[in-house]
Amino acid sequence: MRYRGRRGEGLMGVLPSEPDDDLYVRLKAFEGRPAVTGGTGKDPVNAPMIRHWCEAMGDTNPAYEGPDAIAPPTMLQAWTMGGLSGHRNGHGHSHGHGRGRPGRSSAYDALFSLLDEAGCTSVVATDCEQEYLRPLRPGDRITFDAVIESVSPRKTTKLGTGYFVTTRMDVRADGELAGTHRFRILKYAPAEGRRTPARPHPHPRPVINRDNAAFWAGVAERKLLIQRCTHCTALRFPWLPGCNRCGGDGWDTVEAAGHGTVFSYVVMHHPPFPAFDPPYAVGLIELAEGVRMVAGVVGVPPEKVRIGMPVRLEFRTVEEDLVLPVFNGRQA
Amino acid sequence: MRAGDDLPSLTIPITRTLIIAGALASRDYQDVHHDTEAAKSKGSPDIFMNILTTNGLVGRYITDHFGPHAVLRKVAIRLGAPNYPGDELVLRGTVRSLDGDTAEVRIIGTNRLGHHVTGTVTVAMPRSSQETKQDPTP
Numbered sequence: 479m480r481y482r483g484r485r486g487e488g489l490m491g492v493l494p495s496e497p498d499d500d501l502y503v504r505l506k507a508f509e510g511r512p513a514v515t516g517g518t519g520k521d522p523v524n525a526p527m528i529r530h531w532c533e534a535m536g537d538t539n540p541a542y543e544g545p546d547a548i549a550p551p552t553m554l555q556a557w558t559m560g561g562l563s564g565h566r567n568g569h570g571h572s573h574g575h576g577r578g579r580p581g582r583s584s585a586y587d588a589l590f591s592l593l594d595e596a597g598c599t600s601v602v603a604t605d606c607e608q609e610y611l612r613p614l615r616p617g618d619r620i621t622f623d624a625v626i627e628s629v630s631p632r633k634t635t636k637l638g639t640g641y642f643v644t645t646r647m648d649v650r651a652d653g654e655l656a657g658t659h660r661f662r663i664l665k666y667a668p669a670e671g672r673r674t675p676a677r678p679h680p681h682p683r684p685v686i687n688r689d690n691a692a693f694w695a696g697v698a699e700r701k702l703l704i705q706r707c708t709h710c711t712a713l714r715f716p717w718l719p720g721c722n723r724c725g726g727d728g729w730d731t732v733e734a735a736g737h738g739t740v741f742s743y744v745v746m747h748h749p750p751f752p753a754f755d756p757p758y759a760v761g762l763i764e765l766a767e768g769v770r771m772v773a774g775v776v777g778v779p780p781e782k783v784r785i786g787m788p789v790r791l792e793f794r795t796v797e798e799d800l801v802l803p804v805f806n807g808r809q810a
Numbered sequence: 811m812r813a814g815d816d817l818p819s820l821t822i823p824i825t826r827t828l829i830i831a832g833a834l835a836s837r838d839y840q841d842v843h844h845d846t847e848a849a850k851s852k853g854s855p856d857i858f859m860n861i862l863t864t865n866g867l868v869g870r871y872i873t874d875h876f877g878p879h880a881v882l883r884k885v886a887i888r889l890g891a892p893n894y895p896g897d898e899l900v901l902r903g904t905v906r907s908l909d910g911d912t913a914e915v916r917i918i919g920t921n922r923l924g925h926h927v928t929g930t931v932t933v934a935m936p937r938s939s940q941e942t943k944q945d946p947t948p
Contacts, residue, residue: 527835534831534863536822537870541878551882552869555862559837600852601840603861607886637853668853748891748924756924 501596505629505641511585512625513645519557519620523549523651528616531556548613554649554657555606557620586626589643590665597667598640605644605662611655618651627660636749640666679752681796690717692731700793702734702803704769715769736791737766738805745780759783763805777806811913817903820871824859824921826895832863859893864927868917871901872931876913880933883912887929897921903931911935 521527528549532542535550542550549557593599614620630642647659686694693716696703705714709726720727741764747757759780764770775783776792789805796802822828833843838860841848849857868887873880893899899919906914912934919927 531835531866534828534835535866535870537866537873539870539873539878541873550866550869552862552865552885553836555865556836561837562839564839603889605886605888606861606865607884608865609884610882613881 499632501592502629502631502641504592505589505643508585508589508626509628510625512583512623513586514582514622514624514647517558517582517622517624519622520559520561521557523557523614523616523618523620525616527556528553548615551610551613551657552608553614554608554610555647555659555661557614558622558647558649558659586645589626589629593641593643593665598665600638600640600666600668602637602664602666603661604642604664605660607660608657610657612651612657614651614656618656621650621653622647624648624659633664635664635666636669636751637664638666638669640664681753681800683800684802689719693717696731696733697793697801697803700801702736702765702791703731704734704765704767705729706732713767713769715765715771732767734765734767734791738763738789738791740764740775740783740785740787740789740805740807741770742785743775743783745783757781761789761805763789771803774802774804775807776804777808783807811905811908813905813907815905817871817875817905817915820874820901822867822899822901824893824895824897824899826857829857829859829863829893829895832866833860836860836862836866838862854892856894861887861889864889864893864919867899867901868919868927868929868931871903871917872915872933875903876933876935880935882931883934884932885929886931887917887927889927890925891921891923893921893926894923897923899926901927906930 525547528542528547531550531553532538537550539550541548624645624647627644627646628642629644632639632641642662642664644660644662647661648655649657649659684690684694693703693705705717706712706729707714707721707724707726708728708730710721710724712721712723713732714722721729741762743759743761745757745759746754750756757780759775759778760772761775761783762770762772763775774794775789776794778787787807788809789807792804792806793801794804830844833839840860842852842854843857843860846857849855865885865887869882869885872882872885899921901917901919903915903917906916908914912932915931915933917927917929917931918925
């Protein structure tokens with residue numbers, strides 16, 4: 479989807495969290511506890527590390543050179559990193575808060591252990607928010623403290639299922655606050671089968687229940703049926719057990735003529751879900767009868783879909799036993 | 811400069827060298843940023859760029875444009891699709907707002923998988939530098 483997630487949900491599309499998660503309750507108890515106390519930068523801010531950074535980034539800003547050089551502000555986190563020796567204590571990967579260094583808190587280790595034990599052994603960084611209060615200059619000695627700001631409920635992402643952990647770090651230069659660094663990681667259990675994308679994935683199935691069974695029976699016969707209240711004649715879609723105008727529970731159906739317009743739409747680019755081939759357009763279609771429904775928009779390139787565009791109903795045989803209504807935007 | 815202005819885009823080839831040099835320059839020795847086999851064993855098709863490098867490239871994009879007197883105040887980024895070797899990162903920016911000498915720039919960096927990075931940079935331009943930029947008296 480166009481990239482505008484809610485907090486902590488930016489990475490590769492996130493499905494709703496699951497209820498009754500005891501681990502989440504235990505993880506959440508770590509919010510507010512220290513992640514790093516009394517961390518010390520391994521090296522003072524120095525010209526060689528600045529130069530190596532600028533070389534890597536292709537950054538030729540003269541402000542980072544010469545006798546009055548400042549460090550690139552975006553290096554803030556680099557001064558706090560444990561580096562290779564930071565991995566000495568063994569767990570594998572740090573996300574850059576001096577893992578295995580003396581400054582790292584027991585609370586943070588315990589949080590990571592809980593996640594590791596739950597199978598969430600992989601880490602990926604998702605967000606970095608830095609504020610720079612004063613420039614860092616060669617010679618500045620770096621100290622830092624960090625707090626576990628928040629832990630998300632369990633989330634399922636394309637990478638796997640896990641928890642977003644947000645820490646907030648204060649970085650000081652010679653004791654003076656120089657910047658803050660908020661960092662979010664996803665600690666997750668890698669999804670199974672990600673390395674065999676060639677395996678065909680079945681298209682997701684509609685959930686059919688007694689409230690909507692007649693709708694899907696209609697679709698199977700290539701009819702798009704709209705529910706109509708037998709008390710007040712209001713049309714409703716999607717299918718519901720009662721009328722949302724008068725509350726009546728009696729209903730019959732009207733077959734949609736198949737004319738509609740795009741009321742709104744999204745173009746899915748990312749994440750790529752199995753069985754779908756991005757980019758593709760999903761429309762909120764306003765039917766001529768007045769109700770709206772969500773369906774795929776076909777027949778035109780996704781980037782050509784526009785609000786107000788006329789569309790016609792079609793039925794597509796997606797798989798042998800699965801027919802879905804879609805809307806074709808090709809002009810007749 | 812006005813709100814709504816687009817910055818010229820910056821295209822950065824994502825080489826294996828850039829990914830590894832960026833990881834090492836940022837002191838990030840996670841194997842997924844330099845060891846292809848280790849990255850594959852963790853379900854990634856290849857090594858991928860670390861967030862610190864992306865952050866550095868976003869900072870560079872802004873100061874390349876606004877000049878050496880520009881002062882970065884805030885850089886807030888969110889990662890999406892990974893930067894794998896062989897891809898290309900195209901950074902684009904739009905001035906969202908302007909408050910005195912301080913601009914807020916919305917950043918989007920795309921690769922062939924989609925949005926690698928989205929974010930906001932707050933950058934201040936001391937008056938003297940604005941004048942030198944806006945007053946090209948010979």
